[in-house]
Amino acid sequence: MHLWLALLQRPGRPVSRAAAAFSGRDESLPVTDSLPPEVRPDVNTGAGRQGPRGKQSWTMTQQPLRGVTSLRFNQDQSCFCCAMETGVRIYNVEPLMEKGHLDHEQVGSMGLVEMLHRSNLLALVGGGSSPKFSEISGVGLVSPGLPLTLNLGPDNAPTCPAVLIWDDAREGKDSKDKLVLEFTFTKPVLAVRVRHDKIVIVLRNRIYVYSFPDNPRKLFEFDTRDNPKGLCDLCPSLEKQLLVFPGHKCGSLQLVDLASTKPGTSSAPFTINAHQSDVACVSLNQPGTVVASASQKGTLIRLFDTQSKEKLVELRRGTDPATLYCINFSHDSSFLCASSDKGTVHIFALKDTRLNRRSALARVGKVGPMIGQYVDSQWSLASFTVPAESACICAFGRNTSKNVNSVIAICVDGTFHKYVFTPDGNCNREAFDVYLDICDDDDF
16 A cells, blocks of 8 residues: 655665753653654645644543544544554545554554654554553553553553654564654653654653654753643644643643744743633644633633634533543634533534524523623534544544535544534534444555
């Protein structure tokens, strides 16, 4: 099968194991590198590839269903990667098909996987019951066989304290020949975000930013509020290098422009006071102009302008508390979708907020301040349900027409759901499948 991106190999280039020296207080250990420096598009890549888009992950505290430990969309939401007890699977979204896999013999059990667009580069974090490359990092791992509790931090997280970069374009018979870069730490890695020039690695109380993939070196290090879910989002746009994560103050968001901040220096934090309780989910739109977040209560989603810090709109998911797994913007930021442990995926209009539903009390007139907050909130334009016991990520599919949009939900139980909706709120299922039952005979 064709690689999604082909690396330009340099003949005769030796594998470098030179360690990068870091000074000062640091939880990171040496970075080793053998990665060729340039990446070019593959003209054989299938249809559907678009510019980078934002994305978001899910976290949960339950036993894995069918061995799935985490799910992530790539930057343009055209693919998703599945970390499993049995390895890694990569899927194309539309049409749904398996594009490749790494089996247990190659990589062991996986805790986290992050894609770099539609490329042959994957960021792997071992986890689960039998991580294969635990001997590479040289630091202790959590005991095998722990119940899966995704992104809960160093005390009980099953993820390894290392990020390994897998390059499938690299020739070699052994799995280790394809591991071209390693970032090691003294504590478990809770999240990884990548863009064409940087990789962000999230620990429970610290975030590291490295240049990537050419000549990786540490650029930034940020201390954070206790961040057991590894919350973070990185704008993939070529024009904006925005990083967002929970601020030190409860319920706040910290934004850092990586392009204007000089490496090795500290700058005044750009903070948005988003919620009264701790942030539970956060997402940037593709241009990095809007950030959406929800608190642990999970009833409201608030959107802010990343430049002015002004609140743009408040969206109401519901009245009962819920755990949000995912928030995602449409490709043109006209809509937003969100999934939660209630088993409902909500769709909101952003470009024309008049399409969103309002409370019937909004027509009553002036009300008290507490009720007014409820009345002024905007409710979802449309919604659909997935199995409530199965966490899911959601994203927008390709538009089939001007007035018909689609939302994709990928569930940890192995199911794939596609719903189409119209501006009047009509929402119908267009496709259902079990992605874990779809196989490709070729390796990744």
